[in-house]
Amino acid sequence: LEDIIRRVRDIKPQVRVQAVKKLHETPLQEWTSQQCAAVVRAGLMNERCPETNAATKVMICTRWMKAAKYNPIKLLTHLQPFSYEAESEAVVQMLLEVHNDVLKDLSDAEIGAFRQGLDAIPLEISPETLLFVRFACQASPDSLSRLIPDISHLCDCVEQNLYKLASMVEKSDEIDGDSDEELELLFVCNQLFKLAHLCDLQEEGSRRLFVTKCKFFLTSLETPEELLDETLQ
Numbered sequence: 001l002e003d004i005i006r007r008v009r010d011i012k013p014q015v016r017v018q019a020v021k022k023l024h025e026t027p028l029q030e031w032t033s034q035q036c037a038a039v040v041r042a043g044l045m046n047e048r049c050p051e052t053n054a055a056t057k058v059m060i061c062t063r064w065m066k067a068a069k070y071n072p073i074k075l076l077t078h079l080q081p082f083s084y085e086a087e088s089e090a091v092v093q094m095l096l097e098v099h100n101d102v103l104k105d106l107s108d109a110e111i112g113a114f115r116q117g118l119d120a121i122p123l124e125i126s127p128e129t130l131l132f133v134r135f136a137c138q139a140s141p142d143s144l145s146r147l148i149p150d151i152s153h154l155c156d157c158v159e160q161n162l163y164k165l166a167s168m169v170e171k172s173d174e175i176d177g178d179s180d181e182e183l184e185l186l187f188v189c190n191q192l193f194k195l196a197h198l199c200d201l202q203e204e205g206s207r208r209l210f211v212t213k214c215k216f217f218l219t220s221l222e223t224p225e226e227l228l229d230e231t232l233q
Helices: 002-007 013-023 033-044 050-065 072-078 085-097 108-119 126-137 142-147 152-173 180-196 204-219 225-232
Strands: none
Touching: 002 013, 002 033, 013 033, 013 050, 013 180, 033 050, 033 072, 050 072, 050 085, 050 152, 072 085, 072 126, 085 126, 126 142, 126 180, 152 180, 152 204
16 A cells, blocks of 8 residues: 555656556555545645546545545544644545536435535534534534534633643643644644634624633643644734
């Protein structure tokens, strides 16, 4: 599998395309998150080669999504967005914008399941759901309000996750970057702050509450340095 993935970065376009098509034969369950991210970078994020880009889109939509039962959250769980954020964002954006010509190898029922899967987002705070909703709500604002009803709920979510993170840091003395659980919590907090940019802060009470909470997060010693930039923004 590694040898074929390396061929996706070959200097010859036809070799890259054939490598991606060969990868269609490998079930998603046999891929590691690192391997998935490598193909997304070399194929989907490679806009200089339309052929490789198109072949990668087909693989993700007709092979990876099918393996995930057309559930984008399940697919993102396999990609591990807290480790590969840019690659996961590229996949989500493509899934939300994909045209039916990319799905031509799927049956009508499968295309229907694909489209329905993009709308059936679970109402839970997780790295995968937050990242997906951050992109989906730009086309469908309702997806954000279903997950984050108001700014007060968002602040509570940030506070709860910061508390969990602080408890873990207290045990380990520092964030060593090796714990997936720590990375997940950092990622969740970052995504919540990014979602704040999309929330309605026109109402004075909501805006005042959010500003007060941000000041508290910035002055709290429990707030990790990795979150300060996003909080300031």
